[in-house]
Amino acid sequence: MYKWFLAWRYLRTKMIAFFGIASVMLCVAMVLVVMSVMGGFLDTVRDRSRGLHSEIIIDNRSMQGFPYYEEFSRFIENRLPEVIRLTTPSIWTYGLFRIPATNFTVSARVQGIHLDDYVQLNDFKRGLHYERYFPGTTTFKPQGMPVVGIGENGVMTLPPDLAAANALWRSNETDAAAIEAFDRLPFERALLPRVRPFVPAERVFAVDVGEAGYRGSKRPGIIVGCDLLNIRRSDGNFDRVYARGTDVALTLIPLSPAGNPNRQPAARLALRYVDDSRSGIYEIDSMSVYVDADMLQRELAMDAQPLAGGGFTKPRVNQLLVGLHEGVDMNEAKALIADAWREFYLSLGPGLTMDDERALAMMEVSTWEDLQRPFIQAVEKEKVLVTILFSLISMVAIVLVGCIFYMIVEKKTRDIGILKAIGASGRGVAVLFVSYAGAVGVLGSILGIALGSFFVWNINDIQDFLASLDPQLRVWSPDIYSFDRIPEVVKRADAIWIGLIAVFASMVGSLIPAFVAARVWPVQALRYE
Amino acid sequence: MAMPILEARSLRKSFGSGSTQVKVLCGASLSVAPGEFVVIMGASGSGKSTMLHLLGALDTPDSGSVSYRGESVFDGSRSKQGAYRNREVGFVFQFYHLLPELNVLENVMLPALVSNSFWAWRKTRVSARQNALEMLDRVGLIDRVKHRPNELSGGEQQRVAISRALVHKPALLLADEPTGNLDATTGSGILNLLAEFSEAGQTMILVTHDASVASRADRTLTLVEGVIREAGAPTAVEHKSEPQKPEVVL
Numbered sequence: 001m002y003k004w005f006l007a008w009r010y011l012r013t014k015m016i017a018f019f020g021i022a023s024v025m026l027c028v029a030m031v032l033v034v035m036s037v038m039g040g041f042l043d044t045v046r047d048r049s050r051g052l053h054s055e056i057i058i059d060n061r062s063m064q065g066f067p068y069y070e071e072f073s074r075f076i077e078n079r080l081p082e083v084i085r086l087t088t089p090s091i092w093t094y095g096l097f098r099i100p101a102t103n104f105t106v107s108a109r110v111q112g113i114h115l116d117d118y119v120q121l122n123d124f125k126r127g128l129h130y131e132r133y134f135p136g137t138t139t140f141k142p143q144g145m146p147v148v149g150i151g152e153n154g155v156m157t158l159p160p161d162l163a164a165a166n167a168l169w170r171s172n173e174t175d176a177a178a179i180e181a182f183d184r185l186p187f188e189r190a191l192l193p194r195v196r197p198f199v200p201a202e203r204v205f206a207v208d209v210g211e212a213g214y215r216g217s218k219r220p221g222i223i224v225g226c227d228l229l230n231i232r233r234s235d236g237n238f239d240r241v242y243a244r245g246t247d248v249a250l251t252l253i254p255l256s257p258a259g260n261p262n263r264q265p266a267a268r269l270a271l272r273y274v275d276d277s278r279s280g281i282y283e284i285d286s287m288s289v290y291v292d293a294d295m296l297q298r299e300l301a302m303d304a305q306p307l308a309g310g311g312f313t314k315p316r317v318n319q320l321l322v323g324l325h326e327g328v329d330m331n332e333a334k335a336l337i338a339d340a341w342r343e344f345y346l347s348l349g350p351g352l353t354m355d356d357e358r359a360l361a362m363m364e365v366s367t368w369e370d371l372q373r374p375f376i377q378a379v380e381k382e383k384v385l386v387t388i389l390f391s392l393i394s395m396v397a398i399v400l401v402g403c404i405f406y407m408i409v410e411k412k413t414r415d416i417g418i419l420k421a422i423g424a425s426g427r428g429v430a431v432l433f434v435s436y437a438g439a440v441g442v443l444g445s446i447l448g449i450a451l452g453s454f455f456v457w458n459i460n461d462i463q464d465f466l467a468s469l470d471p472q473l474r475v476w477s478p479d480i481y482s483f484d485r486i487p488e489v490v491k492r493a494d495a496i497w498i499g500l501i502a503v504f505a506s507m508v509g510s511l512i513p514a515f516v517a518a519r520v521w522p523v524q525a526l527r528y529e
Numbered sequence: 530m531a532m533p534i535l536e537a538r539s540l541r542k543s544f545g546s547g548s549t550q551v552k553v554l555c556g557a558s559l560s561v562a563p564g565e566f567v568v569i570m571g572a573s574g575s576g577k578s579t580m581l582h583l584l585g586a587l588d589t590p591d592s593g594s595v596s597y598r599g600e601s602v603f604d605g606s607r608s609k610q611g612a613y614r615n616r617e618v619g620f621v622f623q624f625y626h627l628l629p630e631l632n633v634l635e636n637v638m639l640p641a642l643v644s645n646s647f648w649a650w651r652k653t654r655v656s657a658r659q660n661a662l663e664m665l666d667r668v669g670l671i672d673r674v675k676h677r678p679n680e681l682s683g684g685e686q687q688r689v690a691i692s693r694a695l696v697h698k699p700a701l702l703l704a705d706e707p708t709g710n711l712d713a714t715t716g717s718g719i720l721n722l723l724a725e726f727s728e729a730g731q732t733m734i735l736v737t738h739d740a741s742v743a744s745r746a747d748r749t750l751t752l753v754e755g756v757i758r759e760a761g762a763p764t765a766v767e768h769k770s771e772p773q774k775p776e777v778v779l
Binding site: 001002004005006009010013014414415417418419420421422423424425426427428521522523526 | 582585587588589607608611612613614615616620622626627628630631639640642643644645646647649650693
């Protein structure tokens, strides 16, 4: 009993033990922060990667795309009805994105999608800002600019369809805080559409005197990555500089089936900003825009083009996205679709053009994991490496506990003699010091987990605070680390394992001093002064 | 003489080696009867404390043996020696050797804490505390139970040490210069206290270089040149009454 009693008493009375507790605490907190941030980083990579893609992607990884996608789509839908839920084509290219009102111009990755199908394949819809508050109103169809009307009594009214959509959202929204947040959106700070909106502010709609409604010519919609157009605030939300419906100009360079720029001039599209998309991956949100796939196909001359010798080329897309029925194994589906592709490809016979032949020969069937594997594996390895490095650094704590306990044993030599004179065994004395170290480890671990968790949970606020002192102290840059926020999740299992290892390590650190204490003859200890 | 409770035969002990070797004990022998109060005298450095340490199994001899109730102390394992120190022997040291982190009551309860496991302690804690309080009452420190050793005088600390040594009712009390660090008045009080316990039947071996202490003993031995010699005719050990609370004024 004296072992636990004295271990507890020493813990309460020996100042030096607090240095041990502090060192264990700091090491536990350090490893927990590293594991949580890196683990959160990895989980976010996985989650966001999944949310960006369909389960299966068929493509030839070339900008000029591939033909026969409609035929193959029908082929696999008929062949594998229990496996395939949905197929939809996708086109991507690069272009110049411009806001004529401000001459804001950037390069952008342009993706053509069938919006209704695309949102059924991944989490794209979840990241749409206006679609959340006005469900069903984000569309690529030609539309005017929605304008909030200010009546004579100063009351602002939404266009009827938007008001109805918003009422629908309110009736379905279970989160009262979300409704409250929406009601705080500063309609009144929105600038009139004719005024150039230079001042960053949360902006929802253009406002004009008179009736609410739609102004301007009808233009196809474009969804813009939220980091491309908006200004990120330190709290992670955005100041929307441009009201919904702002005019956008997109300039594209069509490619021939052989991959060369067409002789026709660059395509210039007049579009309307209908929504912004937030995937959470900075590289995507800062340069992606989304338009209707059919329109993009036409503008890029990837639709059926007349051939000089008569006839038409086959329309082309860059990807065929495939959604699977629930419960279908992704890799099994991939194998089935790959087999189907080979069969389909052979069925096309020898009549293919040279360009089509080359495009189809490069086709690959991949899962979203295949496409993201290099990135995910790199992050996984990075997590393991960083955890090992910080664990090695944490070995310092073991050495430090060893040093502290050696000092304690030296200082307590006389007490060891007294205990042995009273009948304590060498093993008992060793257990006393190992228990003491264990108690140091337990307290240090608890405090370390608390400190580390607090740090992780508030890591973005801490960074913002540091950045407010000196911008150089902002260590997490979204354009470097892909994500707009540092992961803030502490996994309970990680915390428990780190704590247990720290307790074990503390006890290991005390083993040598405990062994020395156990070997002391009582009379030697009593003579020690 | 009754059957000895403790017997030492031909104890030899030296410290150092080679040319620096010092032979402290050179075949020291003694025999102590139950209830006997034996004083071992000798000059400083004569080996009195070493002798006491060997008798209490705090140290091992180079040769020779110590038998407690006819059983060799050093033939067993270290844990057996620990059990001997815990159950059969109580130690009182010149410098008290109390644990500074513990209060008076906890110091006196220490032998019980050492002898009980975590689970056994749950059953024995109350009686161990009661025994400690009774012992502290006997030595006149019942009102100082919450005090730390550094809040006590030297005499009070030594009384706590005596309480700790006797709380578990050992058969043998070994005292190493118990008054050596105290002034004459306080030292006399401590000797009175020990005499009270001796009167109550406690077997004691006390080492000292103070000749005045010897007058209180049943038998006085001297340690000269590493060998124990009788200093006078032993007094017959009388049958002694049950332990009584000593009247102590320090």
